[in-house]
Amino acid sequence: EAGVAQSPRYKIIEKRQSVAFWCNPISGHATLYWYQQILGQGPKLLIQFQNNGVVDDSQLPKDRFSAERLKGVDSTLKIQPAKLEDSAVYLCASSEGGIAEAFFGQGTRLTVV
Amino acid sequence: EDQVTQSPEALRLQEGESSSLNCSYTVSGLRGLFWYRQDPGKGPEFLFTLYSAGEEKEKERLKATLTKKESFLHITAPKPEDSATYLCAVRKSGSARQLTFGSGTQLTVLP
Numbered sequence: 001e002a003g004v005a006q007s008p009r010y011k012i013i014e015k016r017q018s019v020a021f022w023c024n025p026i027s028g029h030a031t032l033y034w035y036q037q038i039l040g041q042g043p044k045l046l047i048q049f050q051n052n053g054v055v056d057d058s059q060l061p062k063d064r065f066s067a068e069r070l071k072g073v074d075s076t077l078k079i080q081p082a083k084l085e086d087s088a089v090y091l092c093a094s095s096e097g098g099i100a101e102a103f104f105g106q107g108t109r110l111t112v113v
Numbered sequence: 114e115d116q117v118t119q120s121p122e123a124l125r126l127q128e129g130e131s132s133s134l135n136c137s138y139t140v141s142g143l144r145g146l147f148w149y150r151q152d153p154g155k156g157p158e159f160l161f162t163l164y165s166a167g168e169e170k171e172k173e174r175l176k177a178t179l180t181k182k183e184s185f186l187h188i189t190a191p192k193p194e195d196s197a198t199y200l201c202a203v204r205k206s207g208s209a210r211q212l213t214f215g216s217g218t219q220l221t222v223l224p
Contacts, residue, residue, distance in 0.1 A: 040216075043157070048209055048211060091157070101145075102212055104156035106154075
């Protein structure tokens with residue numbers, strides 16, 4: 001079974017630029033998560049989709065971050081404009097839904113300079 | 114407010130020296146506690162799910178247990194390849210059933 005796919009693996013941008021990350025979840029998984037993980041910390045939930053609807057985006061900085069999930073499958077996370085403090089690993093995860101475990105992709109390491 | 118606290122932050126063990134990692138939580142309506150392993154530069158890898166107090170799960174040298182307030186990850190006779198950061202996460206009740214992570218325990222097993 002193919003896992004969660006993310007791209008790119010690494011990205012370096014200057015502050016105030018924009019960036020987008022892509023995620024393809026495990027086939028059939030209804031729930032998709034985007035997490036931000038700062039070095040030395042645990043993952044922090046940014047946004048959670050159930051199919052193509054948002055069920056939680058309470059910790060998403062909506063003035064600069066946006067996310068969408070097209071047709072309940074792939075998802076993109078965008079940052080515009082980026083700040084230095086956005087430097088982190090952005091993890092995508094998916095689960096079957098309900099109370100099932102989540103499976104993670106390899107993540108995208110973003111460095112904002 | 115929901116909280117997940119892991120201790121210790123870091124742990125160094127000699128190969129074969131057994132120990133335990135702790136995950137304490139305060140969450141309204143627990144709907145699952147999850148343990149993950151994370152290697153440097155990789156995403157978290159799922160290990161165990163525990164749903165009710167008293168439940169135990171085992172996998173090779175790892176054993177996870179759950180009480181009403183905390184979970185333990187017991188590592189028996191660890192090997193250097195067990196070195197990683199171990200994360201716990203809780204899923205709470207409600208329509209979204211968010212998955213909230215602790216900050217992890219960085220385990221180093223020395224040969």
